[in-house]
Amino acid sequence: MFEDIARSPDLSAEPARGLSRGQGWLGQIDVALEAGREAEPWEAMRPEELAGLLPAYHILSLLGRGGMAAVYLVEERKSGKQFALKLLPQELGDDPGLAARFKREARLLEGLVHPHIIGLHETGETVTGHLFYVMEYIPGEDLARRLAQSGTSLGEAVAILRQICEGVSHAHGLGILHRDLKPSNILLGESGPVKVGDFGLAVRCGSETATRLTVSGTAVGTIEYAAPEQLRGEAGSVASDIYSLGVIAYEILTGIVPRGSFDPPSMQRSTVDPGFDAVVLRALHPDPARRQASVEAFRDGLTAAHETALLTGSIEVLGAEQAQVLEKIYYMAISKVPESVRHFVEDKLLTPSGYRDSRSIDEALAQRGVTRDALDTLIHQRLL
Secondary structure (H helix, E strand, O other): OHHHHHOOOOOOOOOOOOOOOOOHHHHHOOOOOEOOOOOOOOOOOOHHHHHOOOOOEEEEEEEEEOOOOEEEEEEEOOOOOEEEEEEEOHHHHOOHHHHHHHHHHHHHHHHOOOOOEOOEEEEEEOOOOOEEEEEEOOOEEEHHHHHHHOOOOHHHHHHHHHHHHHHHHHHHHOOEEOOOOOHHHEEEEOOOOOEEOOOOOOEEOOOHHHHOOEEOOEEOOOHHHOOHHHHOOOOOOHHHHHHHHHHHHHHHHHOOOOOOOOOOHHHHOOOOOOHHHHHHHHHOOOOHHHOOOOHHHHHHHHHHHHHHHHHHHHHHOOOHHHHHHHHHHHHHHHOOOOHHHHHHHHHHHOOOOOHHHOHHHHHHHHHOOOOHHHHHHHHHHHOO
16 A cells, blocks of 8 residues: 555655565555545654654654554564554544544454454554554565566465455454455565455444445545445445455456456466456456355355366376376266266276376476375365
């Protein structure tokens, strides 16, 4: 989300060393401005000015600021751990609507304890009336930066998407909609799990603020990743977040953000297995009712497509004769052929020259990151 801040004229700080524009945990800075008026002018406090107001923390640097908040890198004195501290300036804190929104965001984060969601450490108010909360600090990069610089392999893409889904699914299980899922809000730390950040626009399912595009005149979401019903001002829902996940999936698989009329992912990039097309395009369906029923269903569809892609890629390196054998086994599997028949085919046709006893095939599979055991599992478990 930091790139959004970079387009704002009030950007006043460079990222700290080791960080870069676009890093997703900085997405906790809410840069949405109230429609129809300019943001109230305010200056981000210098670290030395803030130090006296937060005695429990050593203020290391100002990481950045947006239209409505500033974020600082801090170190907790008692633990020595580093955190990111989000501070609402007093000038904006005097606005009841903005203060309520800031507090609501902190309350939502308090209940979102999950390995794939940015964690909240503390909330509070300084003696001078500045509202703040302290959150987990994730050094590294966000997904937007990764996609812009190097992209991901298919395996990495699916692993990232699965972890995003885990975090969003947890939020949905607690009745919370994210409403602003996008690559810049996905944190890829230097180590550890992928994390979903920026719950500044999150609401509870069925709440009044979930039923319209604007909240107190403030635009909700990012147009490129918002579901059509959100852009029409209709109620946000689980399906709306699934649409955003579909956009992210399309982008991470192809390097392109789908806009207007677009081709299936496999037609945009030949390395994408066609099995991903139905999963991603369903998530991007204009009708919310036609999308996956849950984030778990979307995640499972991606997983199944990936496993099929691995199997397909494995068969490609087996050679014509072995590939025909595996193709027969595959069709018997999906056709519910009795297990005894399948075992007969395996025993008679895959020994001794079959893939199980071929070192060259092992090496070819290894180059694709697929072991014989993994191939067996795909055939015997997933496809049966």
